[in-house]
Amino acid sequence: MWRQWSRLLPRIVPTIGDSLANKLYLIVLYTKSLFFNIHVDSGYIADTLLEPMFWFVDNFTHILGPVFVISVITLLVVFVLIAYVVGLSYWWPTNKLVTYIALVIGHWLLINVSYHYYMAYTTLPGHPPEDQLMAEVVSFCKRCIAPKSARTHHCSVCNRCILKMDHHCPWLNNCIGHYNHRYFFMFMVYTWLGTIFVMIFGFQIAYEHFWPPVETESQSDLKLSNSTIISIDSLNYWKHKCIIFEGLTTIGIFVALGALMAYHSLLITRGETCIERHINKKETKRLSQIGKKFINPYDFGPRDNWRRFLGLNRPGKWLNVLIPSTFQPNGDGITWLTNNNFRQKL
Template identity: 30%
Template sequence: MALSRALRCCQRIFSWIPVSIISSVVLWSYYAYVFELCFVTLSNDLERVGYLLIFHVCFIMFCWTYWKAIFTPPSSPSKKFHLSYSDKESYEMEERPDAQKQILAEIARKLPICTRAQSGAIRFCDRCQVIKPDRCHHCSVCETCVLKMDHHCPWVNNCVGFSNYKFFLLFLSYSMIYCVFVASTVFQYFLKFWVGDLPNGPAKFHVLFLLFVALMFFVSLMFLFGYHCWLVAKNRSTLEAFSAPVFQNGPDRNGFNVGLSRNLQQVFGEDKKLWFIPVFTSQGDGHYFPLRTLRESENPLLANEGKWMEDGGSDEESADENGPSVIIRTES
């Protein structure tokens, strides 16, 4: 027991190493740009003020989005998706797999669930004892089920999912802007140091490394950001891009693709003025999502969260009618 606790403690410590590396590079870049470039190298006061003003705007937005991506906890399924004590007891006492699947299917009738496991059964997490909502997956690092899980990112030491996917995208975009601004403003002084127009000194090496580091990070971020832009446009997560979600009629990579405009709104919200600010504006609560070939008006469970019932006579009959009638029509 003590050994396992020590191993978990070491794992938590080591998991912060990538974040520490990024933070150290960013702090060094701040010192190199502000002090070595602006205060030591630049001689034009107007140019210095302009550079410092724009740099600090980029730096603040980068730090803000990075902070939000790191410290926004991943959202987990609500209590409605957890098994009740009686359901859990029935599930655990039943030894036949087919009977267990039937128990989960009966419970899932009252929940807005459209996706299935590869076998066609209701997706269930044995470790969290929860019926998985659509697009929810278990993260072995965070040790919890994460709503609309995209991936676990070591560079933010957090699981990227429904609650912080917008922050992660903004972090990537402001990182690129930060790198582009640093590289573009440093380039002319890089050339001057290189050809010997400026005197040698500590500032020379800081300016030279600033350009190399900014370009290196920009190239790597550009491919990652472009990939996630494609995912947002298609309304897919990284996991769904590798393994298509399975519906009642089979796998469909475009099952959640409801058009570019609505796909963007699901992540960034309807108010475009808030798209580039790291505040949560994503639509919904992460438990259900509109489907490409099924309008919300055709499925009351998806249109109204109030339709979710724990139990009840007439309500249960309504849920039974709505549950099996969900049909996913795929296009060839």
């Protein structure tokens, strides 16, 4: 009997083992089938993990928008007041000609900064028409349940589709799109130039404040009352704080805004928006894998891209850039001229 079992045991054990392995394999397979999704990849997983952050941005950016706007206005007012009080009190007795030049340039910059910020804040970026058919429809917005034209994207903060959407700017509490893109860019340009203006006319003030000239004997022999000394010390204390604040703010804005302006300048040179930049990069990579080259249909070349964006192809030309201008951008934001059509019309 033992001999018979000893012969059958090597056959039975593998059979039982194979049966358990098959059942375990089926259980794992059935479990995986419940969660199977052909679209799951690293990008899908990353989007899922970042969903809480997207939810926070969508729900709180619009609420915090007015706070950001008030912060920008407050910072601008304080910045200008310090430039007036400290700058004028130094340059007027030092050199009146420099004071006149600084007042002319400074007010020109201030008017342009204020105007372009106001226009970028109050001007609607443009939305697809809801009560009429569009001439060109390239996709359908699942959130708005409405057709979308070329270069139109849905803003999750505004909860609307935006014509030629670039991005949603919390500092303006507004989307940057077809009708206010130029105002936004010109606000950055004039604000950045304003920091250079402050650095040029404020360098000597800061230098003499932190490294004052040596007093002469006649100046040191002057007798001042205690009240006069206290008032001078108090003024010097606040002047010191204002100069430090103005200097740090100027350098910070110069670097941060300069980098942002350089990035948007690159986009304008290429005939792209922020959103299109990411889309075009993916398309370039996809087409390069199959041996094709991506061509941006809205790129007319650097020179023509800038002319069309700044309005240099219209009457007035440089006046549209140097002084506040309300000229409307080219087109209606729905139908777009492409570089192929542009070359055919030349």
